[in-house]
Every structure is written in structure tokens, then in C-alpha cells.
Amino acid sequence: MSAAAAEVPAAIAKRRRHPSSHREAPFGFAMIGLSCLFVAVFTAIPIVASLGLSFFSWDVISSPQFVGVENYQRLFTDGPVLKSFGVTLGMALAIVVLQLTLGLALAVLVNQRKLVWIRTIFRTAFYLPLLASTAAVSIFMGYLFDYKFGVVNYYLGLLGIPNVPWLTSGLGAAATIVLIAVWQQVGFTFVLFVASLMSVPTDVLEAAQIDGAGPLRTLFRIKVPLISPTILFAAVVALINAMQLFDQPYIMTKGGPGSATTTVTISMYQKGFQNLQFGYGSAIAIVLLAAILIITGLQFLAARKLVFYQ
Amino acid sequence: MTGIHPPGGPIARRTVLKAGAAGGLGLAALADLAACGNSDGGSSSKSLKMLYFGEQAAATQLQNRLQPQISKLDSTIKFEISAINGTDWNDFLAKVLTQIAAGTPPDIISVATEGLQLMASKELAVPLDDYVTKDLSALKEYFADIHPALIESMMYQGHLWELPDSFNAGNMFYSTELFQRAGVVPPSEGWTIDDFESAATKIAKFKGINAFGWVVRLWGSWTSFMYANNANLLEEGKYDGGDWLWNKAYAGDPAAAGRKGGWKWGAPTANSEGTVEALNYMIELTKKGLSPSPDVGGGGTLQGLFASNRIGMSIGGGFWAGGLTNAGMKNGSFDVQLFPKWKSQRHLFGAGGYAIFKSSKKKDLAWEVLKLLVKPDTFDLVFPGNVTTPGRKSLVTAARYAKTGPKHWSVFYDTLTKHPETAPIPAPPYYNALATALNQRTTQAISSGNAKAALDGLQSDLEKAAGAS
Incomplete structure (x- = not known):
């Protein structure tokens, strides 16, 4: 030394x-x-x-009663609650796939703009919905998508299209909520992808160009692999958020029609705060936490093969 | 006491706290909060706290209006009204219970029919029997002015839990302008469901207008059709008892004949023939284009649409008079009539009143305030602008509705006096679970068009909820 x-x-x-x-x-x-x-x-x-x-039965008013794993046993035989897990998973997957696809597409398009001020305007425009209160957005969207009096159906009517049951049919309500959630959240994914795409080394892109790779080939063979760690991060964050979807379905449909948009968090809220079964509601929360941990773990396992670290 | 008991039976709160300490600070904290709910909480020694369903600004105004009168009862007491906001009573009750769990129980609570049995079954309030008996002579004028149906709706297991001051029955409001444009004769008292549908069909011809609008909830929803169809969600019965009141306060009153100790809601009958028929009727109205798919909630949007003449008819109570006026509707542009006759002309209603919290340390003062709250001159301090129907018949006058309308304001109280079969909404101790299930199953029925399947589901939901309570 x-x-x-x-x-x-x-x-x-x-x-x-x-x-x-x-x-x-x-x-x-x-x-x-x-x-x-x-x-x-x-x-x-x-x-x-x-x-x-979650190991107690508690109605807030009376003393808690220890019930062991009874709440968990009940959960795994409770059809409507199990259905809410299915509804949540389906909506969450749709949200994540749409959010990543749309976020990436928008980021690629905006990154192609050479003028910085155009990129800034787009970045701000796509990010703005994220800053709005989800509750306020949901109330507003509820009015927009109202079956009979909504503005959306009004304009569709001018085009000769009959009223669409956006929020009053099972599939329509789920799809509308997914689209609204994606619209509000896509700005976050978009900003991540824009930043990540900007960090892709230009020499690699130039080499690809010299080798004759077109824009699509460059995107899927060069850019996407290079930004795959960001895609993994965005996917994990988006899925964790989507699995806790509450505001939009609760405000716009109250989980309906029927239980078509009753997510796990709505089930949890109903059991706990409305039906005064706080122990059971907690058990649902714990199972949701476990489900999110497992799914996130699976994402990281898949990432070992799919994500490319420089 | 309700709730699920462990195989080994209930355990003491102290044991729970020990378990909490072992399991983590969080559970201990929560169990401690639970303890607050049961402890001798109440407000501080210098204040008397009341919980109120509405906006805080209105609550503060009311608090300021009532303070001088409360000061006459006790000059050292500060009257505090905390508002709890929500879309309906289901929301209100959930928040009230959370607040109680957080260790801030009130002295007085304003609760409607929806929450009465829940509150009484959990022994959150105290029965008013002894207070009423003690002050019966002073209250004679009150009872003479209040319809016994309202008093009975505030009884549970033979005891009186609240002094009612207001109610709303599910009548039918209609737009006089739309009726006139459609050439429909204004309905008479004895109109039928066929008259209703005929009027709706004529109004529905106007583009952008819905003949009949409604919302999904327990009060004044498709449940009004269910009552008119002589059906209900739960078996109807009455608790024994109540003679202590009926024999003294209502002696000789024919309207009190047959009254007992409160409504006893029995086994679920949600998929009975009459109930299915009523919900099917709503689906048919939607299919025929006479009614849009309903929203779930309190009905604020519905009043707005009605006020802008986009709805021809809707179920409303006396509170619609103030609501429509506040929404910009002029006197004369709307009117009200009894609900149309189907198999019967039975109406539903919900009442509002005041109870004393069990944990209050100032119960005697709270009782004096309760008596003050149900005095005739207090009503308009509490409910300015016809935002509900007075429970006192003497307050339902032409002068009251001279500014707001409707022309047939007498319908509000006639619902009780001319139709003794009129009954409160079915709100058992498990009301919250009932309301949640009802909302979900109704929207399921409307979207799927299958009332029977949805109500079979509701029957199952209610059986589970009843079993768990």
C-alpha cells in the first residue's frame, strides 16, 4: 500500500x-x-x-372476540368475496397491459419530436390527469358516461349511435373503469418511459441504423430490451396500484351493476366499514396483501429471463 | 349483544389487550379504541355534543341558533354539533360508528329509521321510557301532535329509543309542466299503477325526457312499488310491549289501535312472488323506455334532473319541496300525489328523531335538549326551508308550503292519516348489510333483466346477514 x-x-x-x-x-x-x-x-x-x-370478530362497538382462523376459512368459501378477487385480477391485468402499451407508444412518439418545447407540452399534458383528485375525476366521469344524460352518449347520439350502457352493464362498467384508470395513470408510465428512452445510448441506435434496422426493429430489438428494467419497474408499480383499485368503481358504480366492478378493496370496505365486520375485512386485506406479494414475486421471477441489465 | 362468538366463548377485553401487546402495538391500539366506544365517554364536562347528518356549515349554523336556548337550560354548557357527511344513512352510520370507535361518542344523536334498530340492538343509546313517563304531562301536547305510526317506528323491543320530529313518506312528485305538455290530467288521490304507466307513456314521447326517474336505495326506490304490491324484503311483525306509552299518551286515539312495541323484522322474503313482481315491473319500465337505469345513492342528481324538467315523475317525500326549490324549481311547476294504487296503496316512510347516547355523562341535560329539539318553534331552526316533513301535524300547513309548494302538500301527512297500513322501511339491526346487498342486487337485476335470479341472491345475502347479526 x-x-x-x-x-x-x-x-x-x-x-x-x-x-x-x-x-x-x-x-x-x-x-x-x-x-x-x-x-x-x-x-x-x-x-x-x-x-x-384478522383473528378477531369485532364490530367496533362490542369487545373483540378471538375467532382464530375463522375469518380466513370464511373468506375461502365466500363466493362474492372470491369473485371480487377475480374481478380485481381481471381489471388489474387489463389496466397494466393498457397502461404499459399506451405509455410506451406515447413515449416513443413524443421522443421522436425533435423540438424540446413540443416534448414538454406533451409530457405535461399526459401527466396532468395524474395530479387530479381521483374522487373528483370519478364523479366527473360518472356524469360524462351516464347512460341517459351523459355527454358521451349525447355526442354518440348525434352520430346516430344508440346509447351505450357505459356504467349500467357489467362488461361496460368494467371496461369504462379500466379506461378511466388507464387515462389517469398512463402519465406516470409515460414519463418513466420518456426518461428511459432518452438514456438509450445513441451509438447503439446509430449502429442499428447502419446495420439497416428500421424504426420498428430498432424499437423492439434495441430500445425495448435496453429500457426493460424501467418496464419491469412500471409494471410492478402499476400492478400494485391496480390491485388496490377502489375510488373509481366505488364512486361511479358502487361496485355494480351487481358485483361486476366490486373489487377486493370494495369488498373489504363493505365488510369492515358498512357491515361492521372489521376482523373479516382485515382478513380480506391480509389476503390481498399476500396476493400482491405473490404476484410481484412472480413478476420478478419472470424478469430474470425477460429483463436486460446493461 | 351480537357478533360472532369464538368456540370458547367471549373473552375479556383485558385478555384481548394482552393478546394485542403480544401480537403488536397496533392491535392493542385498536382494542383500546374499541374500549373507548364502550367506556363512559361522552363529551367533555363543559360541552354537549350532537351528531348530525349533513354539512358542517349547516351544523354550525344550527348550533349557533340553538345555543341561546341551551344556555337557558345550563349557562355553562357549550352546545357542539358535528356534521357527518354521506350519500345516505348507510354512509352516515358507518362514519358514526367509526367515530365512536375513535373515542369520541356524542351525547345526542340524530338517527333516522335506517339506524334505529342497529343503535338500539347494540345498546348505544338509552331507552327513553323513564324520561317520557316522568315528563308525560309536559309531553302530552307533543304526542297529541305526532302520529303514532312515527312513534311506533322509533320503538324497539317495547322501548322508545328516540323522539321523532320529522318523517318522509314515499309519495309521487310530478312535473306539472311536462304533464300539461303531454296532455296528462294531474293524478287524483286514488290513481292506479295503470294510470301511472299511461301518464309515463305519454311523457316518454318527448325526446330527452324520462317519464319516471328513481334511484337504488331502501327508501323510496323500487321498494315503494314493492309496498304497493303488498310485499316486503323481510317478514313483518311487531314486538310486544309499548302499552306503557300507548295507554297513557294515546289513550282513545283510534290511530294508535293495534300499535305495539316496535317493528320486528323477521326472516327474509326477498324472493317472494310480490317482491319479484315489483322488481320485474321496474325492469319492464326500463325496457319500455319509461325509466332510465337507476343510479345508486341519495337522490341529489335525481332532484337536479327533475328540477331541469328532464324527469316527469319521481318518488319523493316532503323533503323534495325544499330540495326542488333549492334546485331552482318554481312554486307551481311541480306537485305531489299519493303513490299510485297497485294491489294496495300502502306507502313506506322513514322517520327522523333524537336519541341519548348511553355513554353520555349528561343524560338528564340531554333529555332536556331532546324536548327542546321537538318543540314546534325549534323545527324550522333545525330544518329551514322544507328540507323534510314535520312530524308534528300542526306544522304541516298551507302557510308552510305557500312559498315552495307543492299545491297538494296535505298529501304528506295524509299518507299517515288516510292510509293506516303505511309502514316504515324494513331496517333491521343489520340494516347496513341489507342496504349494501339491496343496492348490488338491484343493479344486477336491472342490468341482467332477471329479477328472480337477483332476488334469489338477495335472499341468500339477507339470510347470511341475519344469521351473522
């Missing part, structure tokens, strides 16, 4: 011992501690509490 190299650890050690470092340490710990406190209070403790509560 050279003398210079030996001096470096010594300098680090000296700096560590510097009085100002000691003064900064409590501040650093306070900052980290604050974050930890928030995570503990708003995430960790509620999860632990829900797990504990």
Missing part, C-alpha cells in the same frame, strides 16, 4: 472524528427517524394491527 493510499483512511477517520460530524449526526438520525416514524405509524403498525385483527 502506498503512502498516499494509507493517508486516505486516516483522513476519513479524522473527518469522522471532526466535531461538526458529531453535531450533524443527531440531525441525520432525526431526519431518518422521522421517515421511519411515518412508515411505522402509517404503514407498519396498521399492517400488524390488521394481521392481529
Whole structure:
């Protein structure tokens, strides 16, 4: 080891011992501690509490009664709740696929624009819906897509198209909610993809061009593999969000018609807060958490073969 | 006490807390919250707290209006009204219970028929029997003015849990302008369901107009047709008892004959012939283009559409008079009539009133405030602008409806006096589960067109809910 190299650890050690470092340490710990406190209070403790509560029968008013795994046994034989898992999974998959496809398509199109200000305008336009309150958007969309009085059907009527039961038929309601959720969330995926596409090395793209690759071939053989880690991240985040879909179906259809748009979170809310079965509602929440963990785990397993890290 | 009990029977709250400590801080915290709900909570010693269904701005106004009168009862007490917002009573009750669990139970609560049996069965409130008996002479004038059907709707298992001050029966509102344009003669008291459909068919000819509009809920939905078809979601019965009140407060009143200790909602009958027929009728109305697919909710949108003359008829109670006026409708542009006769002309109603919370430390003062709240001159302080129907008959007058309308305002109270078979909505202790299931199964029926399958499902849902309660 050279003398210079030996001096470096010594300098680090000296700096560590510097009085100002000691003064900064409590501040650093306070900052980290604050974050930890928030995570503990708003995430960790509620999860632990829900797990504990799922072994009880509790109607908020009376004392909790320990029921062991009864809530879980009930869940796996409760047809409507099991159906809500199916509904959620179906809607979540549709949302994720549409969100990624549309986000990527928009990002590629916008990235082709040479003028920076055009790209900025598009980025802002696509990102804006994400900033709007989901509850407000859902109320607004409920009016827009109303079967009889909605603006959408009004304009379709001008074109001679009969009224579409956007929110009053099972398939229509599910599809409308998926489209609205995608419209609101696609901005997030889009921004991720735009940033990722911009980081694709230009020499690689030029090499592909010299080798005679067309735009589509370049996209699917060069760009997509290179941004696959971002696609994985976007897919994981989108799926976790979609599995917790609540606001749009609750506000626009109350989970209906029938139970066509009753997602797991709506089931959980109904059992817990409306039917006063907080233990059972917690059990549903825990099973949903487990389902999300399993699906995310599967995504990462699949990513080992599909994701390309430079 | 209701709820699912463990195989080994109930365990003490202390044991639960120990389990919580072992299992994590979170459960302990939650169990502690539960304890707050049962403990001697109530408001602080210097305030009297009331929960109110509505906007906080209105609640604050009401609080300020009532404070001078409360101060006369006790000059040291600050009256506090907390508003709880929601689309319907189902939402309200869910939030009330959450607030109780959070350790802030009120002294007084304003609850409608929807939540009465839930509240009483959980013993959240105290029966008013002793208070009423003690002050019967002072309350004689009140009982003489309140229809016994409203009092009976506030009884459960022989006890009186609330003093009612308002109600709304499911009558039929109609647009006089649309009726006139369609050449339909305004309905008379004894009109039938065929008259209703005939009027609807004529109105439906106008483009962009729906002849009949309705929303999915328990009060005044397709359930009004169900009542007129002599059917119900649950078996009807009455609890024994109540003589302590009927024999003293309503002695000699023929309208009180046969009244007992409150409505006893029995086994579900959601897929009975009459119920299926009623829901099928709604599906037929939709298929014929006389009615759009309904929304789930409180009916605010419906009032807006009615006020803009896009709906010819809709089910409404006295609260529609104020609601339509607030939505911009002029006096004379709408009117009301009794619900049309089908197999019967039985109406449904829901009543509103006030109860004293069990955890209140100021029950005696709360009782005095309850008496104040049901006084005739308090009604318009609480409900300015005809936003509900007065429970006191003396307040249902031509003068009250002179500004807002409707012309046939007397229909509101006639529903009780001329139709003694009129009954409250079926709201058992498991009302919340019932309302959720009813909403889901109704939308299922309308979208699928199969009322029988949907109501078979509802029957199963209600049987489960009844079994779990």
C-alpha cells in the first residue's frame, strides 16, 4: 500500500472524528427517524394491527372476540368475496397491459419530436390527469358516461349511435373503469418511459441504423430490451396500484351493476366499514396483501429471463 | 349483544389487550379504541355534543341558533354539533360508528329509521321510557301532535329509543309542466299503477325526457312499488310491549289501535312472488323506455334532473319541496300525489328523531335538549326551508308550503292519516348489510333483466346477514 493510499483512511477517520460530524449526526438520525416514524405509524403498525385483527370478530362497538382462523376459512368459501378477487385480477391485468402499451407508444412518439418545447407540452399534458383528485375525476366521469344524460352518449347520439350502457352493464362498467384508470395513470408510465428512452445510448441506435434496422426493429430489438428494467419497474408499480383499485368503481358504480366492478378493496370496505365486520375485512386485506406479494414475486421471477441489465 | 362468538366463548377485553401487546402495538391500539366506544365517554364536562347528518356549515349554523336556548337550560354548557357527511344513512352510520370507535361518542344523536334498530340492538343509546313517563304531562301536547305510526317506528323491543320530529313518506312528485305538455290530467288521490304507466307513456314521447326517474336505495326506490304490491324484503311483525306509552299518551286515539312495541323484522322474503313482481315491473319500465337505469345513492342528481324538467315523475317525500326549490324549481311547476294504487296503496316512510347516547355523562341535560329539539318553534331552526316533513301535524300547513309548494302538500301527512297500513322501511339491526346487498342486487337485476335470479341472491345475502347479526 502506498503512502498516499494509507493517508486516505486516516483522513476519513479524522473527518469522522471532526466535531461538526458529531453535531450533524443527531440531525441525520432525526431526519431518518422521522421517515421511519411515518412508515411505522402509517404503514407498519396498521399492517400488524390488521394481521392481529384478522383473528378477531369485532364490530367496533362490542369487545373483540378471538375467532382464530375463522375469518380466513370464511373468506375461502365466500363466493362474492372470491369473485371480487377475480374481478380485481381481471381489471388489474387489463389496466397494466393498457397502461404499459399506451405509455410506451406515447413515449416513443413524443421522443421522436425533435423540438424540446413540443416534448414538454406533451409530457405535461399526459401527466396532468395524474395530479387530479381521483374522487373528483370519478364523479366527473360518472356524469360524462351516464347512460341517459351523459355527454358521451349525447355526442354518440348525434352520430346516430344508440346509447351505450357505459356504467349500467357489467362488461361496460368494467371496461369504462379500466379506461378511466388507464387515462389517469398512463402519465406516470409515460414519463418513466420518456426518461428511459432518452438514456438509450445513441451509438447503439446509430449502429442499428447502419446495420439497416428500421424504426420498428430498432424499437423492439434495441430500445425495448435496453429500457426493460424501467418496464419491469412500471409494471410492478402499476400492478400494485391496480390491485388496490377502489375510488373509481366505488364512486361511479358502487361496485355494480351487481358485483361486476366490486373489487377486493370494495369488498373489504363493505365488510369492515358498512357491515361492521372489521376482523373479516382485515382478513380480506391480509389476503390481498399476500396476493400482491405473490404476484410481484412472480413478476420478478419472470424478469430474470425477460429483463436486460446493461 | 351480537357478533360472532369464538368456540370458547367471549373473552375479556383485558385478555384481548394482552393478546394485542403480544401480537403488536397496533392491535392493542385498536382494542383500546374499541374500549373507548364502550367506556363512559361522552363529551367533555363543559360541552354537549350532537351528531348530525349533513354539512358542517349547516351544523354550525344550527348550533349557533340553538345555543341561546341551551344556555337557558345550563349557562355553562357549550352546545357542539358535528356534521357527518354521506350519500345516505348507510354512509352516515358507518362514519358514526367509526367515530365512536375513535373515542369520541356524542351525547345526542340524530338517527333516522335506517339506524334505529342497529343503535338500539347494540345498546348505544338509552331507552327513553323513564324520561317520557316522568315528563308525560309536559309531553302530552307533543304526542297529541305526532302520529303514532312515527312513534311506533322509533320503538324497539317495547322501548322508545328516540323522539321523532320529522318523517318522509314515499309519495309521487310530478312535473306539472311536462304533464300539461303531454296532455296528462294531474293524478287524483286514488290513481292506479295503470294510470301511472299511461301518464309515463305519454311523457316518454318527448325526446330527452324520462317519464319516471328513481334511484337504488331502501327508501323510496323500487321498494315503494314493492309496498304497493303488498310485499316486503323481510317478514313483518311487531314486538310486544309499548302499552306503557300507548295507554297513557294515546289513550282513545283510534290511530294508535293495534300499535305495539316496535317493528320486528323477521326472516327474509326477498324472493317472494310480490317482491319479484315489483322488481320485474321496474325492469319492464326500463325496457319500455319509461325509466332510465337507476343510479345508486341519495337522490341529489335525481332532484337536479327533475328540477331541469328532464324527469316527469319521481318518488319523493316532503323533503323534495325544499330540495326542488333549492334546485331552482318554481312554486307551481311541480306537485305531489299519493303513490299510485297497485294491489294496495300502502306507502313506506322513514322517520327522523333524537336519541341519548348511553355513554353520555349528561343524560338528564340531554333529555332536556331532546324536548327542546321537538318543540314546534325549534323545527324550522333545525330544518329551514322544507328540507323534510314535520312530524308534528300542526306544522304541516298551507302557510308552510305557500312559498315552495307543492299545491297538494296535505298529501304528506295524509299518507299517515288516510292510509293506516303505511309502514316504515324494513331496517333491521343489520340494516347496513341489507342496504349494501339491496343496492348490488338491484343493479344486477336491472342490468341482467332477471329479477328472480337477483332476488334469489338477495335472499341468500339477507339470510347470511341475519344469521351473522
